[in-house]
Amino acid sequence: MFRRTSVVHLVDELGRAQRRERAREDVQLLLVGVAWALWGVRVELVLVVALAAMQRWVSGMLGDVVGGVAVAVIIAAAMLVRPVRCALLGLLRAMRLRRAWARATIDSGVASGPFRAPGVWSVTRVPAGELLDVHVRRGQSVAELDNRSEHVAACLRAREVRVLRDRRDAARASVLVVRRDPFEGADPIAWPMGEASAVSLWEPIPVGVDEQGEGVVLELVERNILLGGEPGAGKSAALSVLLAAGALDPNARLWLLDGKLVELAAWAPVAQRVAGPNGDQAVELLREVRGVMEERYRELLARGLRKIRREDGLPLHLVVCDELAFYLTLPDKSQRQEFAELLRDLVARGRAAGVIVCAATQKPGTDVVPSALRDLFGFRLAMRCTTPQASDTILGQGWASNGADASEIPGAQRGVGYLLAEGERPIRMRGYYLADDDVAAIADRAASQRTDAWLAERAEA
Numbered sequence: 001m002f003r004r005t006s007v008v009h010l011v012d013e014l015g016r017a018q019r020r021e022r023a024r025e026d027v028q029l030l031l032v033g034v035a036w037a038l039w040g041v042r043v044e045l046v047l048v049v050a051l052a053a054m055q056r057w058v059s060g061m062l063g064d065v066v067g068g069v070a071v072a073v074i075i076a077a078a079m080l081v082r083p084v085r086c087a088l089l090g091l092l093r094a095m096r097l098r099r100a101w102a103r104a105t106i107d108s109g110v111a112s113g114p115f116r117a118p119g120v121w122s123v124t125r126v127p128a129g130e131l132l133d134v135h136v137r138r139g140q141s142v143a144e145l146d147n148r149s150e151h152v153a154a155c156l157r158a159r160e161v162r163v164l165r166d167r168r169d170a171a172r173a174s175v176l177v178v179r180r181d182p183f184e185g186a187d188p189i190a191w192p193m194g195e196a197s198a199v200s201l202w203e204p205i206p207v208g209v210d211e212q213g214e215g216v217v218l219e220l221v222e223r224n225i226l227l228g229g230e231p232g233a234g235k236s237a238a239l240s241v242l243l244a245a246g247a248l249d250p251n252a253r254l255w256l257l258d259g260k261l262v263e264l265a266a267w268a269p270v271a272q273r274v275a276g277p278n279g280d281q282a283v284e285l286l287r288e289v290r291g292v293m294e295e296r297y298r299e300l301l302a303r304g305l306r307k308i309r310r311e312d313g314l315p316l317h318l319v320v321c322d323e324l325a326f327y328l329t330l331p332d333k334s335q336r337q338e339f340a341e342l343l344r345d346l347v348a349r350g351r352a353a354g355v356i357v358c359a360a361t362q363k364p365g366t367d368v369v370p371s372a373l374r375d376l377f378g379f380r381l382a383m384r385c386t387t388p389q390a391s392d393t394i395l396g397q398g399w400a401s402n403g404a405d406a407s408e409i410p411g412a413q414r415g416v417g418y419l420l421a422e423g424e425r426p427i428r429m430r431g432y433y434l435a436d437d438d439v440a441a442i443a444d445r446a447a448s449q450r451t452d453a454w455l456a457e458r459a460e461a
């Protein structure tokens with residue numbers, strides 16, 4: 001049996017061991033904290049050390065006073081050189097963001113402590129804020145980072161943090177720290193190909209710019225595009241850009257369905273056929289395009305091909321429908337059904353035959369665009385909508401609650417929308433704009449080019 005003094009002694013020993021353990025942990029934490037703080041300012045430290053070394057070296061040659069003045073003059077002269085100044089300020093800004101990022105990811109629960117924050121490999125300033133190339137650490141995932149993005153944004157005092165996983169590397173992500181809306185109050189941006197003498201629909205077509213200031217292009221061959229948004233959101237303007245590209249491609253055929261009669265009128269001289277707000281005309285036009293598609297499939301079969309290729313020189317057919325809702329709600333039920341069936345058929349089967357359908361609707365409801373039809377469109381552009389449900393009708397179920405909600409686009413931002421390209425995450429972009437005069441000039445140029453091409457063909461024949 002232990003005596004009481006032995007028990008007291010044992011308890012004291014245990015207490016001392018615990019205190020020693022705690023003290024060791026505290027020292028460890030302190031050392032890690034100091035090392036982490038120094039690591040956070042490594043670039044600044046290197047700069048200070050380099051300056052001190054230079055100061056010592058110059059002072060050794062010229063004396064303390066003259067050396068100090070000489071160093072100050074060298075620094076001032078370097079700062080007057082713009083590229084040097086920009087590079088240095090950019091570096092210091094990037095380091096400050098790296099420190100804030102590390103603290104934010106720890107505070108928001110993404111990282112378990114110092115030196116465990118997802119690494120920032122590069123920082124690029126973009127119109128919307130900063131774009132980070134981030135690599136998560138072992139045991140972390142980009143999905144976790146995405147789930148905590150709202151918390152990270154709050155820590156960084158940013159508007160939003162958007163995480164986009166690298167498709168090839170699960171440990172890597174592009175993180176956009178949104179500080180401002182680059183489209184707020186911005187002037188319309190002219191279509192960069194407005195002066196081009198010819199364009200090929202086989203090439204990517206520039207359609208706008210994203211929040212990072214990068215150009216957004218669409219490769220239309222073998223794709224269809226659906227646009228939706230409230231009146232005045234900018235759908236017709238977006239269609240104009242696609243039509244301008246189609247018109248400037250002398251080898252493309254344009255088919256126009258204009259539910260508002262005047263929206264596409266400028267392109268009529270270069271169109272194969274135009275249908276106004278008239279059910280019969282619209283159905284007739286789609287029947288003709290279906291005939292062309294079936295003829296094209298017979299031709300492909302004869303050539304032993306499965307789909308159209310650029311080198312075969314066969315024309316692409318661009319079918320543009322402004323105000324889909326008008327045709328899909330025609331009062332005559334059989335006409336309405338036939339229109340819907342023909343359109344669905346072209347969207348479903350036309351791609352390999354070189355038929356590209358671009359359709360816009362003011363009324364993005366499931367009655368106008370059933371999901372079975374919507375899902376056939378590889379590209380979808382949701383411009384400002386009245387409700388998140390309308391936004392989802394264009395982009396697909398769930399995107400509105402997942403950060404791509406076109407009902408949150410401010411009313412004054414015409415031409416802004418979320419573009420979903422073949423299952424990728426939607427990107428927020430602003431379309432290029434062609435004013436009426438630009439449209440008229442391009443349509444004129446395209447019409448005379450087509451006439452010249454036609455005359456040349458006849459002369460050869």
Ligand SMILES: Nc1ncnc2c1ncn2[C@@H]1O[C@H](COP(=O)(O)OP(=O)(O)OP(=O)(O)O)[C@@H](O)[C@H]1O
Binds near residue numbers: 189234416431433
């Ligand atoms: N990309 C853009 N950049 C700048 N302004 C734009 C852009 N797109 C549209 N706008 C402005 O918004 C106005 C309305 O655009 P547009 O006619 O294309 O809208 P809409 O969605 O087709 O409307 P509706 O359904 O009523 O026809 C244009 O007259 C133009 O002033």
